[in-house]
Amino acid sequence: MGKILDISSEDRSADSILAWLRARHPELAEEAVAARAGDRILDLTAPLPETDKLEVLTFEDEAGREVYRHTASHIMADAVQSLFPEAKVAIGPAIQEGFYYDFDVPEPFTEDDLAKIEAKMREIIAADLPLVRKEMPRLEAINLFREKGEKYKAELLAAMPDEVVSTYSQGDFVDLCRGPHLPSTGRVKAFKLLSVAGAYWRGDERNPMLQRIYGTAFPTQEQLDEFLRRREEAARRDHRRLGRELDLFSIPEQLGGGLVLWHPKGGMLRYLIEEFCRREHLKRGYQMVFSPHIARAHLWETSGHLSFYRDGMYGPMMIDDEEYRIKPMNCPFHVLIYKSQVRSYRDLPLRLFELGTVYRYERSGVLHGLLRVRGFTQDDAHIICTPDQIGEEVKGVLDFALFLMRAFGYQDFQVDLSVRGDSDPDKYMGSDEEWEIAERSLVEAIESRGLSYHRAPGEAVFYGPKIDIKLEDSMGRLWQGPTIQFDFNLTSRFDMEYVGADGARHTPLMIHRALFGSLERFIGGYIEHTGGAFPVWLAPVQAKIIPIADRHHDYAQQVGRKLRESGVRVEVDDRRATTGAKIRDGEMQKIPYLLIVGDREQEADTVSVRKHGEGNLGAQGVDDFLSALAAELEPPGGLDAPV
RNA sequence: GCCGGCGUAGCUCAGUUGGAAGAGCAGCUGAUUUGUAAUCAGCGGGUCGCGGGUUCGAAUCCUGCCGCCGGCUCCA
The missing domain is CATH 3.30.930.10 (Bira Bifunctional Protein; Domain 2)
Incomplete structure (x- = not known):
């Protein structure tokens, strides 16, 4: 929610909301991006509305963010058209994390183009051009955009029910737009163009392919940097990358796209999740069933899948002159059991x-x-x-x-x-x-x-x-x-x-x-x-024992055996590597507990505990460690009903 | 499927105007016996995605395929 001001007793003589704000709330005037009166969102350049309350929107409000970024997308379109006069504009909305604009251009944009467009955008922002709203009859607007050769805008207008539409302009750039917008281009402080991609006009693959440029904008460089940092963090947590780094799964080319191999570590993760899942189902009165991967085509005709889900199904295979299909769903099998x-x-x-494996195109x-x-x-x-x-x-x-x-x-x-x-x-x-x-x-x-x-x-x-x-x-x-x-x-x-x-x-x-x-x-x-740091109950390896020197290997194995007997998934790192290297390795594998054992631990029957994400916790007796760990080994509790 | 980008060692990536295929990590061998996020040295490793073309000569240029990555209405 933006800041709500009572304006019932204000006179309406100010030129605009912005002018009024500057006089009465100067600090808010700088932050404001738009204003809401009732359910209408207004430009700051609009006159003070005849309502009792005025909500001043800033970038902190979702609606304000949209206005801010929508203006950024106009600035981008302006920059593109001044660099590429033949470019036709399509649509350019604000989206969750930024904005995009679609263009019809003879040649797709390159990365270099993006840099040029950014530079041009900076010029437009530096010029601090006012955005001017103008209303006109729809038919007049159609003519205006037809004359400019903007066939996509004309097409949009032709389909609109409204009698009166609005345009926004800044300098020579005019765009069909419902608005609202920032009062001037200089209000966009920090922005970045992120990527360029093909996109069909109106998302329909029968339509021409346009070039879409994605970007984002923030009121401060710090916020933009933080956004970019978060994107990098998301890339670091990409499951495909972690899948390889943690050796969880692969999707090799030789196998075929969309077909997954679960490696031992990922297999353990999946096994644990499945076991938990089965147990919880049984607790709740579900009964487990199993069904095959293929069935007669006739069954899929009865179920209707061959008519309403045909495109998702793989082709037929013949068995004894009878057509069979691989299952895209489990439902018909369960019905037959019933x-x-x-x-x-x-x-x-x-x-x-059933944990039923299905195949879909x-x-x-x-x-x-x-x-x-x-x-x-x-x-x-x-x-x-x-x-x-x-x-x-x-x-x-x-x-x-x-x-x-x-x-x-x-x-x-x-x-x-x-x-x-x-x-x-x-x-x-x-x-x-x-x-x-x-x-x-x-x-x-x-x-x-x-x-x-x-x-x-x-x-x-x-x-x-x-x-x-x-x-x-x-x-x-x-x-x-x-x-x-x-x-x-x-x-x-x-x-x-x-x-x-x-x-x-x-x-x-x-x-x-x-x-x-x-x-x-x-x-x-x-x-x-x-981020690949699984809780203890799901970690494929829960603890890794790191002996400091060869003479500690026996003790390490002994501790390992003891933990294993208590149900801990444990490995002993008996490679001839330095302790530092073994620890680094264990940390990168995101193993919940690293247990370092050397002379001191062997002497006192202890392990030195290092917890992922927390670091060295000091020495603990092996039994103490085990009893402290016990609660973490169990899946989160569910119903108390017996299995 | 379509648009764009990319494809070089197991991984991450260099490779100049076309002129002898490289680095780091991983792996192997050896030395080191190590105390909380990388010990040192040596060695092996390649159909430069696949095929065709241009050229005296192609990782590099052209072309066809294959694969991967991003995107393909969050509607002026």
């Missing part, structure tokens, strides 16, 4: 859980480390229940999802509820009654847990409403987390039934849910969240 016998309401709820350009792959394992479960059980089931899943995410150190969530839109009711499967029951159970679950959420009408997939939970990581980035979806499609396509207390046959409700989503993507995100 249908293997007549189900009574007494059998429900049935919770079938992804276009080569979108593959990305562990985050976007072609073969991955879901922690997939289907809950099949009666309508009067659904409320409790949804709450159970939501609690489970939050527990699991908190166990991995995610504390901040964003909950999205996707429901039907009004526009095209025919595209949705299931009855109105089913949709109502489903939506009500989702809303009740979210609200009963005191979570705030965002309701998105029209965002639901055709087969049912859903909850998506997004996680915020240690660097403030959002990741797709657990998802809870109703599926009215499969219950109907497979004629799923149960016999009710009344002896009649009923259609059950089915929830499809994945909490990690895919193990690959979750672990990829988790590697970046932790």
Whole structure:
């Protein structure tokens, strides 16, 4: 929130908000970027509005940041057009961490061009040109931009409903823009152009490819430097880099894009996560099932995947003249398990859980480390229940999802509820009654847990409403987390039934849910969240024993054996290297505990403990160390129910 | 898939106007027996992504493929 000023008793004689601010709040006038009156955001050059309250926006406000960076994008477009007069401008919004602008140019920009554009931008900023807003009828604007040859702007205008539109100009540069903007170009203090990339006009690959320049801007050089430093930090934590440095996984060219090899250390990490996951599912009444990787094409016809998910599926393979397909989802298998016998309401709820590996076609350009792959394992479960059980089931899943995410150190969530839109009711499967029951159970679950959420009408997939939970990581980035979806499609396509207390046959409700989503993507995100410094319970190697000289090797092995017997994953570094080198190595591998043993420790039956991120903790008895470690070895606690 | 960039030792990267393929780290061998983030020396290691072309001569220039990286609506 910006600073809110009471202006009810002010006279409106000042030329502009800015002039008024300068007279009454000089320090705020320098910081201000725009002002909000009611739900309208105004230029500082606008007259003082006839409202009681005026909210002064600075860069600290999200809306203010957008204005600031939007002006920076105009300055960039101005610079580009003065250096490349043939460049046509498309769109240039502010985005979360900066801004971009798309240009139609005969030749793509080079890195050298970026430097030239930056230099030109500095000139425009130094000139401190005022940004002038002008309103005009839409048709006049179309003509104006047509004359200038700005066909993209003209196209945008043609599609707009408004009768009157606005332009902003600075010097000779005029741009179609809703605004608002900074009062003058000199208000942009620190900026940097970051990258250039191709982007389709309106994001549609049938349209011409434009050149997009990304940049960012801040009020001070310090803030810009801090932003650039954070980007470097993010690059250091890139899971692909850590995957190699910590020897967790690889995606070798010879294997094929989007296909992952888990090395022993990454394999241990994944094994531990899977074990934890299985155990927690069993505690909550899920039953484990397994299914094969391929199935008859006929099954995928019944499930509908061959019609609505065909593009994501790999081609057929023939077995005994019968067509088979590799599975893109686990659902039909779980449905067949359900249908293997007549189900009574007494059998429900049935919770079938599988770590199911699926294969989906992804276009080569979108593959990305562990985050976007072609073969991955879901922690997939289907809950099949009666309508009067659904409320409790949804709450159970939501609690489970939050527990699991908190166990991995995610504390901040964003909950999205996707429901039907009004526009095209025919595209949705299931009855109105089913949709109502489903939506009500989702809303009740979210609200009963005191979570705030965002309701998105029209965002639901055709087969049912859903909850998506997004996680915020240690660097403030959002990741797709657990998802809870109703599926009215499969219950109907497979004629799923149960016999009710009344002896009649009923259609059950089915929830499809994945909490990690895919193990690959979750672990990829988790590697970046932790920077590769995993908590003790997940560290592939929890402790490394570093003997100082050869004569300490026996003692080191002895300590190693003792720890191993207590369930600690431990290695002994008996290489002929200096202690300093072994310690450096252990630190770079981010091993939680390094245990240095020399004459003193051997004498006293102790280890000298060095903890990752904290340094030397001094000597401790081996048993003392073990009992202190015991709590850290265990996964975070869940329900107390027996396995 | 499309636009751009990149592809040289296991990794990170040099390689000038076309003129004998390099460094650091890692690895191996040896010496050193080490006290909290790199001991020293020596050695091995390459189809310069793959194919075609230009040239007396190509890592370098041209061309076709392959792969990787960034991006491909956060809507004036």
